Amino acid sequence: MNFELNVEQLAIQKMTREFVEKEVIPVAAHYDEIEEMPVELIRRMVRQGYATVSLPEKYGGAGMDQVTLCLVTEELGRGCAGIATSVGANTLAALPILLAGSEEQKEHYLSAIAGGKLASFCLTEPGAGSDVSAIATTALADGDDYVINGVKCFITNGGYADLYVVFALTNPKRGVRSLTPFVVERGTPGLSAGKKEKKMGIRASNTSEVILEEVRVPAGNRLGKEGSGFRAAMETFDLSRPMIGALAVGVARAAYEAAVKYARERVQFGKPIATQQAIQFMLADMAIEIEAARALVFKAAAMAEKQERSLSAYAAMAKAYASDMAMRVTVDALQVLGGYGYIRDYPLEKYMRDAKILQIYEGTNQIQRLIIAEGILKGYI
Numbered sequence: 001m002n003f004e005l006n007v008e009q010l011a012i013q014k015m016t017r018e019f020v021e022k023e024v025i026p027v028a029a030h031y032d033e034i035e036e037m038p039v040e041l042i043r044r045m046v047r048q049g050y051a052t053v054s055l056p057e058k059y060g061g062a063g064m065d066q067v068t069l070c071l072v073t074e075e076l077g078r079g080c081a082g083i084a085t086s087v088g089a090n091t092l093a094a095l096p097i098l099l100a101g102s103e104e105q106k107e108h109y110l111s112a113i114a115g116g117k118l119a120s121f122c123l124t125e126p127g128a129g130s131d132v133s134a135i136a137t138t139a140l141a142d143g144d145d146y147v148i149n150g151v152k153c154f155i156t157n158g159g160y161a162d163l164y165v166v167f168a169l170t171n172p173k174r175g176v177r178s179l180t181p182f183v184v185e186r187g188t189p190g191l192s193a194g195k196k197e198k199k200m201g202i203r204a205s206n207t208s209e210v211i212l213e214e215v216r217v218p219a220g221n222r223l224g225k226e227g228s229g230f231r232a233a234m235e236t237f238d239l240s241r242p243m244i245g246a247l248a249v250g251v252a253r254a255a256y257e258a259a260v261k262y263a264r265e266r267v268q269f270g271k272p273i274a275t276q277q278a279i280q281f282m283l284a285d286m287a288i289e290i291e292a293a294r295a296l297v298f299k300a301a302a303m304a305e306k307q308e309r310s311l312s313a314y315a316a317m318a319k320a321y322a323s324d325m326a327m328r329v330t331v332d333a334l335q336v337l338g339g340y341g342y343i344r345d346y347p348l349e350k351y352m353r354d355a356k357i358l359q360i361y362e363g364t365n366q367i368q369r370l371i372i373a374e375g376i377l378k379g380y381i
Helices: 007-034 039-046 068-079 081-100 102-116 171-176 230-263 277-306 312-338 348-357 365-377
Strands: 117-124 138-142 145-156 162-171 178-187 191-196 209-218
Touching: 007 039, 007 068, 007 081, 007 348, 039 081, 039 102, 068 081, 068 102, 068 230, 068 277, 081 102, 081 117, 081 145, 081 162, 081 178, 081 230, 081 348, 117 145, 138 162, 145 162, 145 178, 162 171, 162 209, 162 230, 171 178, 178 209, 178 230, 230 277, 230 312, 230 348, 277 312, 312 348, 312 365
Parallel strands: 117 162
Antiparallel strands: 138 145, 145 209, 162 178, 191 209
16 A cells, blocks of 8 residues: 655645644644633634545535545644644534535535534433443424434534534434434524533533534434434544544654654753663654554545445554554653653643543544454454
8 A cells, every 4th residue: 555645645734734833833732721712713724624625625625535634634633632623523523414415415514614614523422422322312303393302412612613413313212223413503592502521631622512402403404314323423433533543643743753852952961861772762662653553544544535344443443543652652752851741831741631532532442442353353354
């Protein structure tokens, strides 16, 4: 498999890196400290196409492949995982529309996202995290409408989204077999943002409850047929999990680069600590893991482009390995800085806090291992 980047990919990577260094890195620590989402910056990034890299051009996207999307996501993750998460949430919400929506819905909603509307993907509930079959939110038919009731939690952009892609049961007796996605627009009566979560990391993203109380939406807001939701959600994750892997590579790269810079400059025992073999081995291990994770992310992204049947397993591999790697690398990078790594004057403690969520959201890494094992037993790996 050839992972040599073409001229267009290199240009997009360079453009994103320059944007991140100019617009994201200088403000990342501030928004992490105040635990607020830079709403206008996020909207501008969405308008500039950072959330719609792989969406078709006819809906306002750039029409690039999944590898290019991962290149962009890595650069955003290097700048700030919280801001990258807020931008990526729009990509995540767009995917069920792309996968299950009608042509009219795609033209309307995807074009709105490409134009700068913020979106949220609303699947998780207080009683339904890893176990999607435990979803309790309902969307019951009433004439030409559906009436939605339920509470979603841990929703990125939940307090600011213009569009919410909400997964609900249309027939509770049939359980998850009736799971169906709907688009709910901001301002719809009964829709509100609940508690804003105070988080360990990714503090520059907004994470909140989304409350739906007698929310009435027309049948035209339903994506696909009744019962199409479980498949739409799983196919969405197959496409989004390589992105999480790429984000993890970006976070790890930021920590690694900071550790290398510090090791070259920090003098102990009369010479830079970079000359110490113990430090050199730590840096070498970080470099190995980052390169290995990126290769796995690229492989999964290339498979996503071709929709290969083993995609689910490899997307899970990319997400699990890269996020585990990011946790290890950020911890070791902080160790290179010693006491300075532990204080907020340096960004290492933020990288470590941010890395942890990557092992949890979009399916815990324990769930990823179940998916990988299933792929092994089916002969896909």
